[in-house]
Amino acid sequence: MFHKIADRFGIGIAIVALFIFLSVSSPHFLDIANLLNILLQVSISTIIAVGMTFVILTSGIDLSVGPLTAFSSVIIGLTLHLDIGIGIPILSGILVGALLGFMNGILIAKLKIPAFIATLGMMSVARGAALFITNGQTIHMFPSEFRFISAGNLMSIPIPVIYAFVVVMIAIFILNYTKFGRHIYAIGGNKEAARLSGINVKSVETWAYIICGITCGIGAVILTGRLNAAQPIAGIGYELDAIAAVIIGGTSLNGGEGSIGGTLMGAILIGMLRNGLNLLNVSPFLQQIVIGAVIVSAVFFDQYRRSKKDSSAAKGLNRPSQAVGATKPYQ
Amino acid sequence: MFHKIADRFGIGIAIVALFIFLSVSSPHFLDIANLLNILLQVSISTIIAVGMTFVILTSGIDLSVGPLTAFSSVIIGLTLHLDIGIGIPILSGILVGALLGFMNGILIAKLKIPAFIATLGMMSVARGAALFITNGQTIHMFPSEFRFISAGNLMSIPIPVIYAFVVVMIAIFILNYTKFGRHIYAIGGNKEAARLSGINVKSVETWAYIICGITCGIGAVILTGRLNAAQPIAGIGYELDAIAAVIIGGTSLNGGEGSIGGTLMGAILIGMLRNGLNLLNVSPFLQQIVIGAVIVSAVFFDQYRRSKKDSSAAKGLNRPSQAVGATKPYQ
Amino acid sequence: GSSGSDKPAAKADKKELKIGFVMKTLSNPFFISMEKGAQKAGKELGVKLEVQVGQEETSIEQQIAIVENMIATKVDAICIAPGGSKEIVPVLKKAQDAGIPIINIDNRIDGDAAKAAGLKPIPYVGASNIDGGYLAGKYLAEQLKGKGKVAIIEGIQGVDNAEGRKNGAEKAFAEYKDIQIVASQSANWKTEEGLNVMTNILQANPDLNGVFCANDMMAFGAIQAIDGVGKSGKIIVTAYDALDQAKVYIKEGKMASTVDQKPDDQGYYGVKYAVDLINKKEVPMEYMVKLENITK
Amino acid sequence: MDHEVILRMQDINKAFPGVQALDHINFELRKGEVHCLLGENGAGKSTLIKIMSGAHQKDSGTVLLYGKEVDIKNAHISRDLGISTIYQEMSLIPGMSVAENIFLGEEIVKSPFYIVDKEKMEKQAEEIFREMNIDINPKRLVKEMSTAQQQMVEIARSLVKKRQIIIMDEPTSSISDKDTHELFRIIHKLKSQGVAIIYISHRLQELSEIVDRITVMRDGQDIGTVNMKDVTIDQLITMMVGRTLEKMDKPVRDHIGEVLLEVKNISWGNVVQNASFILRKGEILGFAGLVGAGRSELMRLLFGAEKMDAGRILLQGAQVEIHSPIQAIGHGIGYLSEDRKRDGLVLSMGIDQNITMANLPRVCNGFFLSRKKEQLEAKNSVQALNVATNSIHKLVKFLSGGNQQKVIIGKWLLTDCQILIFDEPTRGIDVGARAEIYKLMNGLAQLGKSIIMVSSDLPEIIRVSNRVIVMNQGRISGEFENDGTITQEGIMPLMLGGVGNVS
Numbered sequence A, B: 001m002f003h004k005i006a007d008r009f010g011i012g013i014a015i016v017a018l019f020i021f022l023s024v025s026s027p028h029f030l031d032i033a034n035l036l037n038i039l040l041q042v043s044i045s046t047i048i049a050v051g052m053t054f055v056i057l058t059s060g061i062d063l064s065v066g067p068l069t070a071f072s073s074v075i076i077g078l079t080l081h082l083d084i085g086i087g088i089p090i091l092s093g094i095l096v097g098a099l100l101g102f103m104n105g106i107l108i109a110k111l112k113i114p115a116f117i118a119t120l121g122m123m124s125v126a127r128g129a130a131l132f133i134t135n136g137q138t139i140h141m142f143p144s145e146f147r148f149i150s151a152g153n154l155m156s157i158p159i160p161v162i163y164a165f166v167v168v169m170i171a172i173f174i175l176n177y178t179k180f181g182r183h184i185y186a187i188g189g190n191k192e193a194a195r196l197s198g199i200n201v202k203s204v205e206t207w208a209y210i211i212c213g214i215t216c217g218i219g220a221v222i223l224t225g226r227l228n229a230a231q232p233i234a235g236i237g238y239e240l241d242a243i244a245a246v247i248i249g250g251t252s253l254n255g256g257e258g259s260i261g262g263t264l265m266g267a268i269l270i271g272m273l274r275n276g277l278n279l280l281n282v283s284p285f286l287q288q289i290v291i292g293a294v295i296v297s298a299v300f301f302d303q304y305r306r307s308k309k310d311s312s313a314a315k316g317l318n319r320p321s322q323a324v325g326a327t328k329p330y331q
Numbered sequence C: 001g002s003s004g005s006d007k008p009a010a011k012a013d014k015k016e017l018k019i020g021f022v023m024k025t026l027s028n029p030f031f032i033s034m035e036k037g038a039q040k041a042g043k044e045l046g047v048k049l050e051v052q053v054g055q056e057e058t059s060i061e062q063q064i065a066i067v068e069n070m071i072a073t074k075v076d077a078i079c080i081a082p083g084g085s086k087e088i089v090p091v092l093k094k095a096q097d098a099g100i101p102i103i104n105i106d107n108r109i110d111g112d113a114a115k116a117a118g119l120k121p122i123p124y125v126g127a128s129n130i131d132g133g134y135l136a137g138k139y140l141a142e143q144l145k146g147k148g149k150v151a152i153i154e155g156i157q158g159v160d161n162a163e164g165r166k167n168g169a170e171k172a173f174a175e176y177k178d179i180q181i182v183a184s185q186s187a188n189w190k191t192e193e194g195l196n197v198m199t200n201i202l203q204a205n206p207d208l209n210g211v212f213c214a215n216d217m218m219a220f221g222a223i224q225a226i227d228g229v230g231k232s233g234k235i236i237v238t239a240y241d242a243l244d245q246a247k248v249y250i251k252e253g254k255m256a257s258t259v260d261q262k263p264d265d266q267g268y269y270g271v272k273y274a275v276d277l278i279n280k281k282e283v284p285m286e287y288m289v290k291l292e293n294i295t296k
Numbered sequence D: 001m002d003h004e005v006i007l008r009m010q011d012i013n014k015a016f017p018g019v020q021a022l023d024h025i026n027f028e029l030r031k032g033e034v035h036c037l038l039g040e041n042g043a044g045k046s047t048l049i050k051i052m053s054g055a056h057q058k059d060s061g062t063v064l065l066y067g068k069e070v071d072i073k074n075a076h077i078s079r080d081l082g083i084s085t086i087y088q089e090m091s092l093i094p095g096m097s098v099a100e101n102i103f104l105g106e107e108i109v110k111s112p113f114y115i116v117d118k119e120k121m122e123k124q125a126e127e128i129f130r131e132m133n134i135d136i137n138p139k140r141l142v143k144e145m146s147t148a149q150q151q152m153v154e155i156a157r158s159l160v161k162k163r164q165i166i167i168m169d170e171p172t173s174s175i176s177d178k179d180t181h182e183l184f185r186i187i188h189k190l191k192s193q194g195v196a197i198i199y200i201s202h203r204l205q206e207l208s209e210i211v212d213r214i215t216v217m218r219d220g221q222d223i224g225t226v227n228m229k230d231v232t233i234d235q236l237i238t239m240m241v242g243r244t245l246e247k248m249d250k251p252v253r254d255h256i257g258e259v260l261l262e263v264k265n266i267s268w269g270n271v272v273q274n275a276s277f278i279l280r281k282g283e284i285l286g287f288a289g290l291v292g293a294g295r296s297e298l299m300r301l302l303f304g305a306e307k308m309d310a311g312r313i314l315l316q317g318a319q320v321e322i323h324s325p326i327q328a329i330g331h332g333i334g335y336l337s338e339d340r341k342r343d344g345l346v347l348s349m350g351i352d353q354n355i356t357m358a359n360l361p362r363v364c365n366g367f368f369l370s371r372k373k374e375q376l377e378a379k380n381s382v383q384a385l386n387v388a389t390n391s392i393h394k395l396v397k398f399l400s401g402g403n404q405q406k407v408i409i410g411k412w413l414l415t416d417c418q419i420l421i422f423d424e425p426t427r428g429i430d431v432g433a434r435a436e437i438y439k440l441m442n443g444l445a446q447l448g449k450s451i452i453m454v455s456s457d458l459p460e461i462i463r464v465s466n467r468v469i470v471m472n473q474g475r476i477s478g479e480f481e482n483d484g485t486i487t488q489e490g491i492m493p494l495m496l497g498g499v500g501n502v503s
């Protein structure tokens, strides 16, 4: 069973190894409270990494997730202060994320601007806009209902963790069980073949960016609640975290191959690492060194294991038979 | 003549437009001193973007250029304070850059770790190491010979500009006129084909990262001289600047196509924009919006112009372009 | 994991006390000095410090995570320089609820936010950025005899201390009718950007008389820029943080002043009062380190 | 001819994940012979030659060159041993010039600094092309050239330096008859100079012109080596497929119905000029022409993959707008592109997912994909088309060419298109699979579907089509009803530029 999971998401082994190591070396690591902490701390980055997975699967990239989150957060903050309840602010934050994602999509799918440049530009524009409309000031203090719904606890489970779980589930579902999801993979695998098979490449691509924007909006809701503040400078470095989670999870930057499950593992690996280093009170300078080294080694062992597996399987003599139907778990 | 240049480096038109705009709107822009300023201010980023061009041409990426520069700078600073002259410090700074680049190369070419992850790891490790060996402190005050040779003026031309010029020239020469340079393009164009042509792909790829590391080392020499300080936290955001310059200059993130000339233009565009916005004392919030918008528009017009040109030329001409290399047999 | 079995050593004197010391970053010498002061106090008082920082000054989320982790590891007290004065409140409430005493240093926790969250009063050790900015601005204006063109090089926009210092300086300049602010640009706390931005400001304003840099790091860049146009000493530079190197430049006449927020004192008293809190001794609700404008 | 053995491969084994590609293979190559490797798709031919060229490493076995054991660790070593290779998968660098591609890896350099001597390389390239009797500018970028020209560049690459062994893996699959002719002339010349050539092709007809000996492979094993002059093609086929193939039926004509599609005056630059034709229900319409005649482009325009400059399309008498493949598919038109890896398949996906890609709604329950339905459809297709695979989830990149082609056919069959355009459906496909594809097309036509088949293989066109349209330089230059009287000789002149009986 475990073997199977590790097989599907190679990085699983690294996570388990790290988990065991941290359990042994820190007495606090295994506390339920701490494990929930880890999940809470990775909830935002997981959600955004899910959106990023859609984008990267189409062989794109989104550098603007940090500023998108900040901008959404600022919008949420401003509308919350209008005293119109919490529904509209939450909705408008998510919609604003979707809108900016849509703009990314148009630039990339329709105007054919390389995703790197388009989203780099958006990164700069959205950040500037967030600073501009707030005049650089953080917006503070929100109603407690909002704080509860975005970052409270439900029977001692942090609500952001629940959101992350739901987002992950929906994403897995979309990617594996809908037409749209299949089209995402097809486009990333071979854009021209997808186009000639009657897939509306532009629209699917645009939607990938919209989805990424929506995840930023959801991330912004949680962030705003967690901080009880909307900061125009929030989300610095989110793009690297999200992309790293996606790639550690085995999704290829070339698109077409990868899974949400992998991304989740990637995000958890990073979060667990940061948490563990805090718990072990590793010096901040060394922490950076360790984080870098662990990420690289985790991916290295994953690669290594896969290449081993390939070559050992090859020794088996099975020649292609005409027989069809050996049902294998999808993907 | 100009037409030809604009053709080769599409972004030239955007640069000219921006140049004209700034000349008209700021009385100080056209001063020789200011133009030299711009060149001076882009010298480091140009040099590093040149190294990045090598890497991206092989279809790789190097996220670690900022921390590599910081680490080199710190090494230079520490050795300068040993009072052993300025030759050895300069050399060791550049060698350290080369060494870290070599490590990137090994991780990527030999251990097959995706470039994004390998250099992301290096980014974290090198930054941590730079902070660690300096204990986070900046190293100050260096001999005036060093400051002259790294950042002085030669007949009122800033020496860093000369270095940048020399680096650009050497890079153009290497990429266009040497076997190694051609192999860089070949690898980026079709790695498998290059391998089957007997090219030592691993070695060429590794060298691309070494070169990138060397340019970081050279950048570090200039930076250390210009600041008269060696900071472990220098170079934050360099990677985005360098990659942006390369891509604005028309090099494809997929590798195989692009030029140093384009990269130079890209770096100058960014530098000119920043300088102009400072001269015009544009509010810092707006600056970000403007920078993002200008970069995206510049690339958009470049794309647009090219597509116009293409469609007016023989139909069908660009269809088979993906014919070769697009087929990656058995991945 | 059977870590829950041993009860939290409720301030047992025998057990070494663990104090969580949270700062914004360690990539700024200011915080390194602060840490030194804290370590000094730690050594004197025989307590163990767990020093944790975010990746960057703006990484407030990471600070929150750090505090959450400290609650999990059951530190005996937390001494924190918050990356955001209000953002940090919710997690500090959690810490208080877990019975962990808190000392606030450097950046002051927002009073309204604290009250709204039901936070018990938290002692504060620190200094006012607005006052410091005012001090530096005033000194610059005085040096210029109340007349001239000045520039401000700001820190990262939207960050409390950056805004405070800028606002303080602007307040001082406003008191002199012949002082004109000709440029106000951000260099994101960075030396290299300070150099480039200052160069460009000088280009647009060749007749600039003085500049206030919101931290020393940016001032170091600005000094190189001024050197570059051969106006060393002619353009007056005032800055903030009192780094050692700044004092060197002041001695050389390249810089006029730098505001000393005494980060080492902040760190020292932060830890000291944290230990006092653990030992149920009384501590002042506010201890302001004395700001000092260091000049030649 | 002396019979000195240059290369001997003994007991070679090579496995890929899930496949024993080479199973105790023995092979020998003599000086000055043209030795053909023959076998069905996936038999292991390319794998065998890739071991000689250093692209793959054998798992076990020995390779002897002039009696001495050699270890060919990489492509460089292979070349130094005097072996040059033309790969089946094009291996050119698109962004580089022809001359640079030809000399890739062994560039000519000059002093100072060992800089690459472009002029000299271009001059030598020009000489090679002159010798090959074709007109290619060595300065041109490879990406700007047609597939056929690129293939000629590949061939030129192997002639740069004198080698003892030249390996050619399907060199003629995408070049014109004229170029094929030139290639054969060169092969004869090389042979007379004592060069040994390993030649792989699925075009059995051409073998007798050049081949001396043949080694037949099947399922990774060598079935035997024979002299060309001792065997007939039918015997070879039997060796390859392990059974005798049934004879191909003549095209049936009695089910052809009314006019379904009318194409009027389509133009696109000078690639397609004023092309008009009709297609009837249940008909197989062949498009003949030289490589580069504009057939593929015409089909792509019809399919909406490119936007036409002028022209109209009528379906059952009513004009339709087709500006994108989506619209084309909506009108019941499907297109099997000529380059299956570039335009047809998503290599990183499984067989099942490729098959359902163009018609996902068919395997959906409302909004949701039904895995069950998908597997059922895929299984049916795979069985109906006889795709050789052990699982419908197998990634298509691990299938051999013929089986990949069948997957694409399966994809379009699932769309229920009334009009199917097959562009070079049998390129690189073995005889067995070919026969299956013909049978399939016939079956589809009898079901009332209309088929357009573009092919550069004239015998194939004549065998399969009910009617033949000939194109030359972007124009339709002739049309024939295939009443059993048309011959290659009759069509050829129109392909080359004559004017025919346009009806």
Ligand SMILES: Nc1ncnc2c1ncn2[C@@H]1O[C@H](COP(=O)(O)OP(=O)(O)OP(=O)(O)O)[C@@H](O)[C@H]1O
Pocket: A320, B329, B330, D016, D017, D019, D020, D021, D039, D040, D041, D042, D043, D044, D045, D046, D047, D048, D088, D398, D399, D400, D401, D402, D428, D430
């Ligand atoms: N790199 C690879 N990875 C996995 N399987 C492979 C690889 N290369 C070849 N194969 C498999 O090995 C077998 C032999 O393939 P090979 O390419 O040698 O066939 P071939 O005889 O050249 O066929 P064709 O006529 O279609 O070119 C096939 O089953 C193929 O799927």
Ligand SMILES: Nc1ncnc2c1ncn2[C@@H]1O[C@H](COP(=O)(O)OP(=O)(O)OP(=O)(O)O)[C@@H](O)[C@H]1O
Pocket: B316, B317, B318, B319, B320, B321, D143, D144, D145, D146, D147, D148, D271, D289, D290, D291, D292, D293, D294, D295, D296, D297, D298, D338, D456
């Ligand atoms: N990259 C290119 N550069 C120049 N001309 C091209 C290019 N691609 C196609 N052409 C030209 O376009 C015309 C039509 O090509 P098309 O591919 O449609 O021909 P075809 O008859 O289908 O032949 P093929 O068998 O090569 O597919 C030819 O004149 C060809 O030379």
Ligand SMILES: [Mg+2]
Pocket: D045, D046, D047, D088, D169
């Ligand atoms: Mg083959």
Ligand SMILES: [Mg+2]
Pocket: D292, D295, D296, D297, D338, D423, D424, D454
């Ligand atoms: Mg064609």
